[in-house]
Amino acid sequence: MTSRLAVSRLDLGDFRCYARLRLDIGAGPVVLTGPNGAGKTNLLEALSLLTLEPACAGPSWAKWPAMCRRQTMAVYGPGRSARSLIRPTGNIRSDRGWTRKPCGRDGSAGRLKLMARPSGGEAALGRVCAAVWLTPQMDRLFLDGPSARRRFLDRLVFGLDPDHSGRVAAFEHGLRSRAKLLKAGKVDDKWLNAIEDSMVRHGIAVVVARADLLERLVRAGTMAIGAFPAARLALAGDLENWLEKLPAVEVEDRMRAALRDGRTRDAMYGGAAVGPQRSDLMVWHEAKNQPAAQCSTGEQKALLLSIVMANTRLQSRARGAGPLLLLDEVVAHLDAERRGDLFDEIVALGVQAWMTGTDRALFDGLIGRAQFFRVEDARVSPEMI
Numbered sequence: 001m002t003s004r005l006a007v008s009r010l011d012l013g014d015f016r017c018y019a020r021l022r023l024d025i026g027a028g029p030v031v032l033t034g035p036n037g038a039g040k041t042n043l044l045e046a047l048s049l050l051t052l053e054p055a056c057a058g059p060s061w062a063k064w065p066a067m068c069r070r071q072t073m074a075v076y077g078p079g080r081s082a083r084s085l086i087r088p089t090g091n092i093r094s095d096r097g098w099t100r101k102p103c104g105r106d107g108s109a110g111r112l113k114l115m116a117r118p119s120g121g122e123a124a125l126g127r128v129c130a131a132v133w134l135t136p137q138m139d140r141l142f143l144d145g146p147s148a149r150r151r152f153l154d155r156l157v158f159g160l161d162p163d164h165s166g167r168v169a170a171f172e173h174g175l176r177s178r179a180k181l182l183k184a185g186k187v188d189d190k191w192l193n194a195i196e197d198s199m200v201r202h203g204i205a206v207v208v209a210r211a212d213l214l215e216r217l218v219r220a221g222t223m224a225i226g227a228f229p230a231a232r233l234a235l236a237g238d239l240e241n242w243l244e245k246l247p248a249v250e251v252e253d254r255m256r257a258a259l260r261d262g263r264t265r266d267a268m269y270g271g272a273a274v275g276p277q278r279s280d281l282m283v284w285h286e287a288k289n290q291p292a293a294q295c296s297t298g299e300q301k302a303l304l305l306s307i308v309m310a311n312t313r314l315q316s317r318a319r320g321a322g323p324l325l326l327l328d329e330v331v332a333h334l335d336a337e338r339r340g341d342l343f344d345e346i347v348a349l350g351v352q353a354w355m356t357g358t359d360r361a362l363f364d365g366l367i368g369r370a371q372f373f374r375v376e377d378a379r380v381s382p383e384m385i
Contacts, residue, residue, distance in 0.1 A: 005322065047131065229287055
């Protein structure tokens with residue numbers, strides 16, 4: 001039987017609109033309803049801090065100062081004994097659990113430490129707690145540029161492979177260092193070769209991890225749940241094409257040569273012409289054989305949820321516990337049949353899903369199966385349904 005990862009208590013201090021909040025929660029799904037601007041999304045953002053994003057945290061990709069009402073901020077959970085205290089001033093206290101410590105008050109990248117394994121860093125935290133979130137802004141995922149789709153895919157990969165974040169960060173660090181040297185006109189071959197070797201090693205590892213996730217999703221069944229459409233997924237990019245046709249060693253040589261030959265162009269325009277930063281996630285509506293970008297708004301939302309729920313099933317099997325699901329305005333653009341199928345799948349998987357919305361009636365299918373809270377003016381109170 002799959003074990004359950006769930007938040008049992010959430011304490012907030014000087015976080016966003018919350019001066020102070022303590023919320024005791026059961027292990028099942030959670031429904032937060034209330035008017036726009038009441039503080040529902042802020043609760044999901046606080047929960048997202050219990051996982052990680054290297055430089056920014058949470059569904060809004062906000063930096064630390066934007067989250068703080070004052071100069072300190074506290075977020076506790078998940079679990080009965082796991083607590084986390086976050087202070088942008090850099091001062092850390094903690095009971096058991098893990099802490100997230102920002103390196104600077106300017107919102108620079110944070111340092112994560114699992115208290116039981118201080119050297120474990122971000123990957124150690126990822127092995128304990130994973131979360132997947134959806135926001136209304138992500139409804140445009142298939143219409144916006146590829147960078148949003150890459151971020152979305154990398155978060156899914158991280159849920160199964162906590163080391164993935166380190167690979168992405170290492171490649172991006174190399175990309176920035178190389179761009180800085182090229183812009184300054186410093187063409188020291190030995191130095192640039194070392195940076196490009198690191199970019200090749202980490203960049204190919206990123207692409208391989210992304211491709212592995214897609215294969216695992218197919219094996220796990222990226223299929224429809226009830227009325228939800230099945231999604232067909234693929235990766236597009238030079239590295240992906242090369243890896244399909246060539247041995248990995250030859251792909252390394254080709255990428256290394258492309259970086260070396262592209263130095264003049266990259267010095268003028270920045271970036272690099274080849275690498276995982278050029279990849280894209282391609283999604284089709286399987287039954288219609290139609291690109292997701294050409295589907296209706298409702299179909300796009302349904303395809304996105306199909307991918308997220310397939311990943312949740314995969315994580316539940318691979319990790320022994322599904323991720324926290326942070327689903328902001330999740331029922332928007334879903335008809336009654338799809339709402340019912342989504343609720344049934346969440347309950348069947350045994351995951352703790354935090355769902356927000358303005359209309360409580362849209363969550364009637366969860367009566368008796370979820371905890372309902374009313375959020376108004378940064379106050380949260382249980383609803384007796």
